[in-house]
Amino acid sequence: MRITSLQQYHEAYEESVQQPEKFWAGIANQFDWIKPFTKVLDWNFDDYSVKWFEDGQMNITANALDRHLKTIPDQAAIIYEPNEPGDEAITLTYRELHARVCKFSNVLKNQGVVKGDRVCIYMPMIPELAIAVLACARIGAIHSVVFGGFSAQSIADRINDSECKVVVTTDGAVRGNKTIPMKETVDDALVTCPSVEKVIVKTRTKTPVSMIGGRDLWWEQEENEASADCPAEAMNAEDPLFILYTSGSTGKPKGVVHTCGGYMVYTAYTFANVFQYKPGEVFFCTADIGWITGHSYLVYGPLLNGAKSVLFEGIPTYPDAGRFWDIIKRHSVNIFYTAPTAIRSLMGFGDEHIEGKDLSSLRVLGSVGEPLNEEAWHWYNDKVGHGNCPIVDTWWQTETGGLMISPIAGITPLKPAFATLPLPGVQPILVDENGKEITGNGVNGNLCIKYPWPSIIRTTYGDHERCKSTYFSTYPGLYFTGDGCMRDEDGYYRITGRVDDVMNISGHRIGTAEVENAINMHTGVIESAVVGYPHDIKGQGIYAYVICEHPTINDDLTRKDILATVTRVIGPIAKPDKIQFVTGLPKTRSGKIMRRILRKVAEGDTTNLGDTSTLLDPGVVDSIISGAL
Structure with a gap:
């Protein structure tokens, strides 16, 4: 085998x-x-x-x-x-x-x-x-x-x-x-x-x-x-x-x-x-x-x-940031499989928690949940594997x-x-937005799989139509992963992030709609829009734009109230990292929120917002930019 x-x-x-x-x-x-x-x-x-x-x-x-x-x-x-x-x-x-x-x-x-x-x-x-x-x-x-x-x-x-x-x-x-x-x-x-x-x-x-x-x-x-x-x-x-x-x-x-x-x-x-x-x-x-x-x-x-x-x-940080390394020594661990979030977090605590630790039993290192960025890859390779352990990302x-x-x-x-x-x-295929296959190497596209493997999802419980519409209708005849992907000159694949309305927070997928529903349950909130943005530790953080019924008297207190509501409805894992109070959201005339614009603002890139002329009220964008966190 x-x-x-x-x-x-x-x-x-x-x-x-x-x-x-x-x-x-x-x-x-x-x-x-x-x-x-x-x-x-x-x-x-x-x-x-x-x-x-x-x-x-x-x-x-x-x-x-x-x-x-x-x-x-x-x-x-x-x-x-x-x-x-x-x-x-x-x-x-x-x-x-x-x-x-x-x-x-x-x-x-x-x-x-x-x-x-x-x-x-x-x-x-x-x-x-x-x-x-x-x-x-x-x-x-x-x-x-x-x-x-x-x-x-x-x-x-x-x-x-x-x-x-x-x-x-x-x-x-x-x-x-x-x-x-x-x-x-x-x-x-x-x-x-x-x-x-x-x-x-x-x-x-x-x-x-x-x-x-x-x-x-x-x-x-x-x-x-x-x-x-x-x-x-x-x-x-x-x-x-x-x-x-x-x-x-x-x-x-x-x-x-x-x-x-x-x-x-x-x-x-x-x-x-x-x-x-x-x-x-x-x-x-x-x-x-x-x-x-x-x-x-x-x-x-x-x-x-x-x-x-x-x-x-x-x-991993209790009682200090050396806990993983102590466990590896205590049980003579040979293969260690963890998440990029944990690796980046432990990097942030400094090398003193890993220096001098006996990691000689390790033979293989692994990473799971989201792509491991190059800086974290090298730290993992050098400090944990001492250059001797292959990393399976x-x-x-x-x-x-x-x-x-x-x-x-x-x-x-x-x-x-x-x-x-x-x-x-596993038979991956890259396609463009219209579902046309992108062939050759040195290309980017949406990642799909064109043939079943034994552990493929069979259904979504009690709602087979949802399974079909989520994974098999975007590109007929293909399983759509929801991820963007690059295939380089050597035919190697690199995942570039979600292309749908799902965020990858510390390796865990959280739907924007799920968080928005929780925020909207807070009394006084009229509407919200949630996007992911780059986060040093978690890979992606949650950025929430919130419209309140009345101007907030104390922004910090209202933010804490909203966080408590999200924790109560979903759990602490879904708490927004940033909450910006806004007077309106960028919507098309048909009422669709232009999350592309909100993502750019959250990322701090306000010079390349694309065409905003189709918005119901283009002035909303200037207001959001001026109040960006």
């Missing part, structure tokens, strides 16, 4: 394009199937339908856990690094993880959860989060993990969209020096969630919580009483595995659905190849399991490969399920700030 040379990469890529079904069948047959598949692929981008291995049956946990009990039962599977650096790390072997997953699978079954039911998981980064995810997969329940920083309203929206039957949470959470309520937030959400029958609560902070009789249960008590015997449910390859909500260009988050078979095959294959994982190595992905990176490359990808995966509860999305364009560690010649080459099975 693993590519070992550049020539082998080119051969594998050629086969994956010329004979994709033969190529992916060969990969898929390396897994354990309850019922072998006979049909590899059935697809149609026009009406959007994709099915991989559809007549096969399997269970992803049988391949991520049971398979390894024969060969590496006592090897570490998950290494839990707690928030407090002085606390003892906890290691779960494959045997121990298997037993706990089986126990919690039975806990869910005992509460009436059956195949196809949806389970919402809202937890901090503790081993039980991974256990809950795997337990759902084992019994065929569909997990919907909600990032622990989201608000009660955001949780309620996600629970109601997929009609979750059970919520799994904790009493509280710790991140750095903060204690965060979890159960309390869930309780606030459930006021408007009629589908939820049970709430299972794991103790983490010993925070006093309200436990409602008949609905709320303690994890520990239920697990103690459950059997460790739970055979894996036979799942059709196309049965849904999980729903993960992502922002779109409209205000309502959309539930991206991934299925069991194709997702298993693709995440395992890309993990093994991109990181060039070797048996016995320690892999440290810093992502939260609430995001797709945590799903694919902290839980499923590593475990499918029998890897040792580090799960970190805390933040990976491009992919929630919707793709796995890595798409990326160097293969130690094999692909690197170029700073470039995602380099597509992985086998």
